[in-house]
Amino acid sequence: MANKKEDQPNDYKFDTKLLHFGAEIDETTGASSVPIYQASTFHHHDIFSPPTHDYSRSGNPTRQALEDYIALLEGGVRGFAYSSGMAAISSSLMILSAGDHIIATEDVYGGTYRLLSSILTRMNIETTFVDMTDLANVKAAYRPNTKAVYMETPSNPTLRITDVAGITGWAKEKGLLTLLDNTFMTPYYQKPIEQGVDIVVHSATKFLGGHSDVLAGLAVARTEAIGAQLKQLQNGLGTVLGAQESWLLMRGMKTLGARMAHSEISAAKLAAWLMSRSDIPAVYYPGLLDHPGREIHEKQSTGYGAVVSFDVGSGERAKAVLNKVRLPLVAVSLGSVESILSYPAMMSHAAMPKDFRLERGITDGLLRFSVGLEDIDDLIADLDQALSNT
Ligand SMILES: *Cc1c(COP(=O)(O)O)cnc(C)c1O
Numbered sequence: 001m002a003n004k005k006e007d008q009p010n011d012y013k014f015d016t017k018l019l020h021f022g023a024e025i026d027e028t029t030g031a032s033s034v035p036i037y038q039a040s041t042f043h044h045h046d047i048f049s050p051p052t053h054d055y056s057r058s059g060n061p062t063r064q065a066l067e068d069y070i071a072l073l074e075g076g077v078r079g080f081a082y083s084s085g086m087a088a089i090s091s092s093l094m095i096l097s098a099g100d101h102i103i104a105t106e107d108v109y110g111g112t113y114r115l116l117s118s119i120l121t122r123m124n125i126e127t128t129f130v131d132m133t134d135l136a137n138v139k140a141a142y143r144p145n146t147k148a149v150y151m152e153t154p155s156n157p158t159l160r161i162t163d164v165a166g167i168t169g170w171a172k173e174k175g176l177l178t179l180l181d182n183t184f185m186t187p188y189y190q191k192p193i194e195q196g197v198d199i200v201v202h203s204a205t206k207f208l209g210g211h212s213d214v215l216a217g218l219a220v221a222r223t224e225a226i227g228a229q230l231k232q233l234q235n236g237l238g239t240v241l242g243a244q245e246s247w248l249l250m251r252g253m254k255t256l257g258a259r260m261a262h263s264e265i266s267a268a269k270l271a272a273w274l275m276s277r278s279d280i281p282a283v284y285y286p287g288l289l290d291h292p293g294r295e296i297h298e299k300q301s302t303g304y305g306a307v308v309s310f311d312v313g314s315g316e317r318a319k320a321v322l323n324k325v326r327l328p329l330v331a332v333s334l335g336s337v338e339s340i341l342s343y344p345a346m347m348s349h350a351a352m353p354k355d356f357r358l359e360r361g362i363t364d365g366l367l368r369f370s371v372g373l374e375d376i377d378d379l380i381a382d383l384d385q386a387l388s389n390t
Helices: 061-074 085-093 110-123 135-140 164-174 224-237 243-253 256-275 294-300 315-324 354-359 376-387
Strands: 078-082 101-105 126-130 146-152 177-181 199-203 217-221 282-284 307-311 340-342 366-370
Touching: 061 078, 061 217, 061 243, 078 085, 078 224, 085 110, 085 177, 085 199, 085 217, 085 224, 101 110, 110 126, 110 146, 126 135, 135 164, 146 164, 164 177, 164 294, 217 224, 256 282, 256 307, 256 376, 315 366, 315 376
Parallel strands: 101 126, 101 146, 146 177, 177 199
Antiparallel strands: 078 217, 199 217, 282 307, 307 366, 340 366
16 A cells, blocks of 8 residues: 555646545544544643644644645645635735735625725725726726735626736736635636735635535635745634534535536536526626636636526516525525525625625626536526516
8 A cells, every 4th residue: 555645645636636635544543534633722742842733723633634735726835724714815914014005806705895995994904996807907006005916706796807817917016915716716727826826715615615514714825925924814813713614624625626517517508598588688607608808717717617697687586586496595605515596786795885886787686696516407497487477
């Protein structure tokens, strides 16, 4: 038998890395999954040589396995696990200081918008929101105190595309830190660090966890220097993920490839079916031939994902559809084994002022369908009955 420790997870293809990431077999017992080290503190057998982990906020072996796992998948040097996606995002942004300025994409996740527009502002960290589909807008927002650019592509919920390498190239010239929320694509389809992004953040609650049963966030650093800063912030802020959740997340991540591949095929079928209907004014899916930015997306991603947004024409009709569907969960969130139908105007983007929301195409008739693993024919038949007579 080959010694597992001599294996090189870095040399494997992505689907293999998902199962063989280095910690999949417990070294001590040979157990087939990472043990859940449900301990807050660690005994010093010898006071002169302290244990690797001494206190679980600063480090826990189960969380460490997850952190190494996501760093491997994203191709970064160091990973971090947090109690939620927002904990990952807020902790990472604490790298900035009072007086700094951020340029962020205008259709950023609702919770991130709230963090940037009403919490960080109290710490005198200001954000300018721009349409990032055009690099000129990003350049125009630059100020002498700009320190970071925050991206999300494809964006939520209208799946707008940002040219990641275009932004990181410019940001490097200006000495700016770049962050990217990779929740929608996951490293299965998109590895932003390869495009020069400094910090990749995730709501692992979504596709990475994949089963609507764990709330978690992850961050990955491109360089050791940034990794050291994130480590200090994670420990100092105490926004860590617990051992049970770390284990559960790894449990879900092992099937990421199979889930994404299956859901993407179904999402493409759903998008095509919606496009063929005359009663749907707009369909948003990066895989559609005329989706704006599709060519840029194809340069930086290997797939289109499992989220399809569409406009049913009015708020009344959207609510009627939500009440009539039988298969999808009608809920906040996405990226699970079961399909989830969300209503951005009243759910994920409720925190956004209405005029700001409408300007970004998040109309009262917009629905967001996260395609799960059900048979697509059943999902389409269900949506068909929900759309008819509404
Ligand atoms: C859900 C989500 C978040 C926030 O993550 P939580 O785990 O809910 O804290 C951030 N970004 C995106 C794109 C999301 O979908």
